[in-house]
Amino acid sequence: xxxxxxxxxxVNTLLLLMxxxxxxxxxxxxxxxxxxxxxxxxxxxxxxxxxxxxxxLKHPWSFTFLPNGDMLVTERPGQLRIVRNGILDPEPIAGxxxxxxxxxxxxxxxxxxxxxxxxxxxxxxYTKPNEDGKQxxxxxxxxxxxxxxxxxxxxxxxxxxxxxxxxxxxxxxxxDGKGYVFISTGDMSIVNVTSVPGEEHPAQDLSNHAGVIVRxxxxxxxxxDNPFVNTPGARPEIWSYGHRNPQGLTFHPxxxxxxxxxxxxxxxxxxxxxxxxxxxxxxxxxxxIATGGGTIHKTRMKEGMEQPVDYFxxxxxxxxxxxxxxxxxxxxxxxxxxxxxRGHELHRLRPGKLPDGRYQIxxxxxxxxxxxxxxxxxxxxxxxxxxxxxxxxxxxxxRLTPIVRLEPVxxxxxxxxxxxxxxxxxxxTTGRERLH
Numbered sequence: 001x002x003x004x005x006x007x008x009x010x011v012n013t014l015l016l017l018m019x020x021x022x023x024x025x026x027x028x029x030x031x032x033x034x035x036x037x038x039x040x041x042x043x044x045x046x047x048x049x050x051x052x053x054x055x056x057l058k059h060p061w062s063f064t065f066l067p068n069g070d071m072l073v074t075e076r077p078g079q080l081r082i083v084r085n086g087i088l089d090p091e092p093i094a095g096x097x098x099x100x101x102x103x104x105x106x107x108x109x110x111x112x113x114x115x116x117x118x119x120x121x122x123x124x125x126y127t128k129p130n131e132d133g134k135q136x137x138x139x140x141x142x143x144x145x146x147x148x149x150x151x152x153x154x155x156x157x158x159x160x161x162x163x164x165x166x167x168x169x170x171x172x173x174x175x176d177g178k179g180y181v182f183i184s185t186g187d188m189s190i191v192n193v194t195s196v197p198g199e200e201h202p203a204q205d206l207s208n209h210a211g212v213i214v215r216x217x218x219x220x221x222x223x224x225d226n227p228f229v230n231t232p233g234a235r236p237e238i239w240s241y242g243h244r245n246p247q248g249l250t251f252h253p254x255x256x257x258x259x260x261x262x263x264x265x266x267x268x269x270x271x272x273x274x275x276x277x278x279x280x281x282x283x284x285x286x287x288x289i290a291t292g293g294g295t296i297h298k299t300r301m302k303e304g305m306e307q308p309v310d311y312f313x314x315x316x317x318x319x320x321x322x323x324x325x326x327x328x329x330x331x332x333x334x335x336x337x338x339x340x341x342r343g344h345e346l347h348r349l350r351p352g353k354l355p356d357g358r359y360q361i362x363x364x365x366x367x368x369x370x371x372x373x374x375x376x377x378x379x380x381x382x383x384x385x386x387x388x389x390x391x392x393x394x395x396x397x398x399r400l401t402p403i404v405r406l407e408p409v410x411x412x413x414x415x416x417x418x419x420x421x422x423x424x425x426x427x428x429t430t431g432r433e434r435l436h
Contacts (some may be wrong), residue, residue: 006421009171040409042370043348045331047409050370054083054390055402060390062109062172062378063403067117069383072145073390073403074124079149083403095143095150100129100136101167109173113142113218120144121218125171125183128158135162138169138185138209156220157183157237159209161202165189168211168263172249172321176256181218184260186245187211187282193265193296198284203242206234211282213246213260213274215239227277240307242280244270248321248338248379261318263339264288265296269318270308271338271349273359281305287313310361312348319392320378326385328408336361338378339389344369346379346389374401 020171039050059076066072071083078099079092099107113121121142128139140157143150168186175181187203187210198204205210207320214237215226228234248261258274270286272280285298285305301307312318320339324332338347345368352362370376370389377392382405391401 020383022190034265041370042412044365046329047412047414048329049407049409050373051167051405051407053403053405054086054088056088056400057081057390057402058400059106059376059395059398060403061107062394063380063388063390064110064112064382065383066112071403072110072112072122074107075100076112076392078107078126080107080122080124081108082148085168089091089148091148093145093150095153096124097126097141098129098155100127100133100166105136105166105169107210108138108169108171110403111173111175113132114175114177120146122150123173123181123214124158125173127166127169128155130162135164136166137162138171138188140171140173140181140183145286156181157216157219159185159188160235161188161190161208161210163188163190168245170246172247174249174251174258175218176251176258179218180223180257181216182239182249183214183216184243184246184249185201185209185212185214186243186247186262193283194290194294198296198298201283203244203282204279204284206231206238206241209235209237211245212237212241212419213239213258214241215276239276240274240280242277242278242282243272244282247319250321250323252323253325254334259321259323259336261321263317264311264313264315266291266293267313267315269312269315271310271318271336271361272308275306278306279304280308287311288315309351309359310364315342316340316345316347318347320380320390322379322381322387324381326387328385329387329406331411337379340368340378341375341377341392343368344372344374344376346371346376 005060023291061074061076064072073081074419080096081092082089108125110124122145123142125140127136127138138159139155141155143153167189170184170186172184190202190210191434202208208229222236228238229236243262245263246260250259256419260272260274262270268286285302290296318338319341322337324335335350347368348365349361351359374391376389378390380388382388387406388401
């Protein structure tokens with residue numbers, strides 16, 4: 001359970017809050033994209049500082065840390081950038097393949113091979129154009145980082161089918177530490193979801209890669225023990241299916257379990273614990289409605305289809321997923337962090353395991369962290385134990401945005417701005433249904 005004691009806040013703490021110009025979570029008016037200076041904020045458990053790490057990024061999608069502390073950052077228009085000591089190199093890294101950049105498509109996730117220090121392999125996902133550039137699909141590739149260039153670049157996965165609608169590609173790429181790589185793909189908006197019966201939607205069809213998570217050897221080969229290898233007509237790469245648009249994917253650093261978060265339609269964003277061979281239901285079951293109203297799902301539950309661990313209604317437009325195990329915020333150990341594009345906030349969720357092995361979210365920070373700071377595209381734990389966030393401005397504006405870091409100022413026994421009656425399930429700026 002979240003630790004909250006109802007003591008009076010000490011005078012020295014009040015003085016510290018005033019000196020640090022604390023902006024209480026849930027009332028923040030600061031937009032970090034317009035503020036270059038450290039901003040101090042407050043949550044249930046911590047007073048923490050928001051520090052700009054690097055600025056000047058154009059639609060950053062993802063980032064990862066090199067062994068020497070430098071950062072690689074993907075920009076959706078098709079650039080791979082490097083940051084050294086907080087300075088963005090003005091020249092992008094060469095060797096990135098052409099990307100199909102439009103709508104929600106472009107250059108997406110990036111990850112280092114677990115043995116990067118010896119093999120220099122960088123993995124990434126992107127939307128790949130066909131020969132005439134009129135269609136695209138989601139692909140995953142790898143190349144060796146050689147100075148300011150990627151060499152020996154090759155696709156290890158190309159999703160089928162191709163399409164002309166630039167939306168719902170996912171995508172994230174993660175390693176399990178056992179020689180396998182996992183890649184999420186969205187349903188690629190291949191069909192209008194209201195135009196076909198749910199069971200006939202591509203995300204329910206194992207003969208394609210729409211709305212799936214795939215599992216591969218790190219060189220792209222299909223593992224012989226994948227769940228659908230021996231299923232006639234099924235794509236052997238598939239690990240799980242029935243997903244809409246997964247933009248968060250991570251392995252728990254301690255348990256090794258795979259977690260995913262995906263966009264719902266209008267409402268119904270889902271947090272899922274991913275198991276092999278399971279059907280996660282899109283669009284047959286779910287908790288959202290069609291954009292502008294109308295019915296998508298036949299029901300909320302159906303035998304043979306998995307329930308989410310938690311869901312968000314209304315939508316937060318989740319992007320980026322991290323399970324914290326660092327030493328800078330010890331009270332948050334094991335908590336799940338989810339970025340929000342629509343809500344302009346960071347969600348902290350505390351999972352609990354039921355006797356039957358399923359998970360639920362008995363506790364969640366309400367209101368969420370960093371409300372009003374901007375659209376959070378990615379969430380990472382740094383090698384230094386701090387929490388890093390990439391902000392991505394709306395495509396219609398396209399302002400350059402930063403990556404920031406959260407640093408603790410002190411731990412709290414009691415946050416006077418947090419009160420369940422004020423910021424409960426129906427409170428805050430979003431309000432949300434909870435799955436129990």
